[in-house]
Amino acid sequence: MKIIITKNYNDLSSKAVEFVVKEILRKKSAILGLPTGGTPMGLYRKLIKMKIDFSKIKIFTLDEYYGLDKNSNNSYYYYMKKYLFSHINIPEKNIYTLNGKAKNIDKECYQYEKLIKKNPIDLIVLGIGKDGHIGFNEPGSSLNSKTRLVNLDPSTRKANSIYFNNKIENVPKKALTVGISTIMSAKKILLLASGIEKADIIRNALKEDMSKDVPASVLKLHSHLTVILDNRASLNI
Numbered sequence: 001m002k003i004i005i006t007k008n009y010n011d012l013s014s015k016a017v018e019f020v021v022k023e024i025l026r027k028k029s030a031i032l033g034l035p036t037g038g039t040p041m042g043l044y045r046k047l048i049k050m051k052i053d054f055s056k057i058k059i060f061t062l063d064e065y066y067g068l069d070k071n072s073n074n075s076y077y078y079y080m081k082k083y084l085f086s087h088i089n090i091p092e093k094n095i096y097t098l099n100g101k102a103k104n105i106d107k108e109c110y111q112y113e114k115l116i117k118k119n120p121i122d123l124i125v126l127g128i129g130k131d132g133h134i135g136f137n138e139p140g141s142s143l144n145s146k147t148r149l150v151n152l153d154p155s156t157r158k159a160n161s162i163y164f165n166n167k168i169e170n171v172p173k174k175a176l177t178v179g180i181s182t183i184m185s186a187k188k189i190l191l192l193a194s195g196i197e198k199a200d201i202i203r204n205a206l207k208e209d210m211s212k213d214v215p216a217s218v219l220k221l222h223s224h225l226t227v228i229l230d231n232r233a234s235l236n237i
């Protein structure tokens, strides 16, 4: 595991973009797994400015709310489209997302997992929830978990209610997410964390023993894990 500590969020985003671009330049047809949330926004802004060629790149998103139409303002598809996809030259057919309104959710998850097997992810970028979740793998998720439907913890729904007019009751109770084993199957993992509110969980995940209660703690087992933190998120390590 390599930990890079930067002095602020802007530097974290610069280091992250450097890392992602290096991967794309190394392999013009790289397959990426990309997250939503506030943390990767700076990375996406910088990536767009660099006008990188995405014509051969494939992108898998990591999760989606259950029951939300992909065009709803709160869907993760909408987020990715707004902050990244609509600004880069990635062909639509190279974008893979989970459909939260699929008629057969089990089939949707199974097929996504199969697609990832067929298109092994070179680099997966992750944020981290305050409870240690990665993607939407909440505490208790099994190391062997694959893409599936999960229940969201009330703390995650509360944290994400900022995108739902601060009304927790508007945040879906379930989501589809790639599993821990899906994440661990990526060739490289880049974990990003910013802000003082992530300092405790970063300590738990990186410095304490591995535990099911802290899903991100299993990332330590990966042979190519890089963690980029800003000064605040690194305060307790």
Ligand code: GLP
Pocket (backbone or CB within 6 Å): 035, 036, 037, 038, 039, 040, 062, 063, 126, 127, 128, 129, 133, 134, 135, 136, 156, 160
């Ligand atoms: C959501 C997403 C995660 C993300 C997490 C942290 O729950 N499902 O993929 O990593 O939030 O978000 P933020 O970066 O806004 O702290």
